[in-house]
Amino acid sequence: MSTPINPYDLLKSIVQLSTSSIPVEIKQDRMLQSISRAFETDRCLLLRPEKIIPNGFLSRLVSEKKPLWVEEGSSFPKENIPPEEKEFLCPTFACIPMFDEVSFQGILFISFSKNHRFSPQEIDLLLQIGETIGAVIRNDDLRQKAEETISELTALYEMGKAVTSTLQLKNLFELIVATGLKILKAKGGVLRVEGRRTGALEIKCSKGDYHQNPLDEKIAKRVFYTRTPLAFNHSGEEKPSLSILCAPFLSKGKSFGTLAFYDKDSNASKFDERDLQLLLMMANQMSCAIENALIHYETSEISQRHEKRAKELSTLWELNKALLTTVNFERILHLTLTAITIGEGLKFNRAILFLVNEKKRILEGTMAVGPDSAEEVGRVWASLSQRQGPLSDLITQLSPQSTSTLNSLVKKIQIPLEQEQCILSRTVLEGKPFNIQFPQSKEGWIQTRCERGCHLSSEVGCYVGEHLSRDPKVYSFATVPLMGTGKVIGVILVDNLYNQNPITEEDIHFLNMFANQAGLAIENTILYRNLEEVHQEFKETQTFLVHLEKMIALGEMSTTIAHEIKNPLTSIGGFARRLDRTIPEESQEKKYSQTIIKEVSRLEKILNDLLNYTRDESLVFKEVDLRGILEENLSMVTQRIHPGGIQLIKEYAEEIHRVMGDPHQLKQAFFNLINNACQAMKGNGILFLRVHPFSKNGSHYIKVEVEDTGKGINPENLHNIFNPFYSTKESSLGLGLPIVHKIITSHRGKIEVDNHPGKGVNFIITLPAQRE
């Protein structure tokens, strides 16, 4: 050596270098340079552990943990040295392995091309240096590791922070996979979560290239079910190399998903243990966050549903409030349909109400609410959006549009209840709602064809196809039954003709709930209306009964009076006749007596009519031949007939049954009719008398007709002819026909009038025949 080594200087420079903040590689280089310079070595190397081959002498040194000093002439076995290490076999060289308690940092190798003797001082120095360099390396390793760990932890921390910043599942998943890709330096990543409804593993997020082959899914499933992570590295010559890391998401001991990454994007292109640990850490941390997000998602769904329910109930309440504002039938119907079509209510485009008519067993279209065209929809919308206030007020404010075409169309619809193909009838008969969507395909169109050729097998379909919808192929509607107490009282049909919104099961459910309420309200108004009618009838009947009592009293009174009057009248008339017989024909007194006689006669007739009409009937029924009755009457009016210029035509059937009746009353009845006929014809005309048997529905009757050819009855008076005391003649009380009517009805018969003004009248009497 040229100069003696100053151990202090060398150590100082080594130590200075080691504590400096120069990057590690440079540090090492400079250290080696210092050593090289100081020792004037040929070569000065730092052999890292990975460069040391397993079976060479170097590795033996490592295992013996002893330095090797080889000088010229030393007995160092040079056989069995692997070829890679031959370069180290210089004339003089030293190998100093660097250890600490924990690890092996490497071997410091110096060599001299010429001979060199290592003095004990040098050995000592070199050993010190070796330790220092070892320490440097170790520190540096530690630092590197620490840095990496810190950066990973930081990344994880960041991820944790970001992940807890959002409860949106979708963002969360993306964040997890993206961060994972970054941390693990993978090419692709997949996140799977168990689907709540399906129970199968569903891919929620994937990034980068990932192998969409069955292997990927198999691994995920295996990890999921076994709840243990899996690392799989495969490198082969034929297939491209594939490395997969997969870890489960665990919560409360159960797995609910998996996280997998593929193909490490680095030189090694393999995932190592550390990566697996990282992935596990990630998965653990993320499990919590994911679970939170999932719970949050479900909770918000539930709360949304509840909110929706609450809104529905509050809408129902508002609607019911509106329904309670009136008992008027039309108004309630209109309120119901308005509530169904208004935007804040049930939001259907159109609603049509049909009510059951029990007597006729049909469904009658009663009312419809809905725009007649798309333009009208817009107008109504615009005007409604300006109104404000609670729903119940809104509904009650809208006034019925009785002139709408839809309304007038619907009022004409009548559907027999037994028509089972009609969806409306079926709704009533089965008491449940229907949601009809016409089929899209042409084949489906044919399947449900009704007899009239429309696509819905129902009368409604026909109406719908032709009238309610312009295009039968695109009509869908729903029906709900209107329930009263214990029975179906009608049907409501709704559709979304203009906005074509589909009608969901929930809509039907809500509509049904409302229809139940509305049904009760409507039934109430119907009952109320009936009650009003009944009450009215009752009042009228009461009035009538009071009137009747008066009449009866009057009748009784008048009967008594009539009787009181009758006797004196008989005397007056009788003596007037006696006087009349003594008065000469042409004298003035004759006129006086004639007048008295005539007037008394008139009074007698009035009294007779009155007494006949007001007396109690106690009929004595006998078997009577009506022909005989007529003949008796005819004998009483012979004066009027032939001498009176009236022609008589009789048509009596050969054989007729007898009639059970009071002969006197029947005689009276027919007498009145014949008398009237004669009076109507006053001098000329034809009197027809016909008696015929006839049968109907197995029962036998006798028909008697009294027809005249007089003026006939004035059509204005026709409905009053059987009214007592209604008379167009001055000289009578008008009781003739009422008496006839009373007699015939008390014989269980019928009287009909065939009136031809200007030509004559035919009275047709039908009496039940006595079967022999």
Added chain:
Amino acid sequence: MKKILVVDDEESIRFLYKEELEEDGYIVECAKNGEEALEMLSIFKPDLISLDIKMPVMDGIEALKRIREKERRLPIILCSAYGEYKQDFTTWASDAYVVKCADLTQFKSTIRKLLGLL
């Protein structure tokens, strides 16, 4: 000469009937009520009785019954202002029922028929 007994509570009626029937040649006596009529029965021995119904003391129906007990074959005309007794079965015991009227034609023809003078 046929004898007719007129029974009626109204004086004017009795007067009228007596005048009219005597004009026709009958011998006429009157009674005010049913009881008097019964008394007259054995005294006067009428060939026909005209009997009013509504009378005090004894009415026409009762009188009819009592007279019939005595005289089965004697023609009796029930003569009344009332029409309703036509239905009463007790009136079937009489031979005729006539409603009182100022025009006595029918009354008279009924009398003639019952006395076989038609």
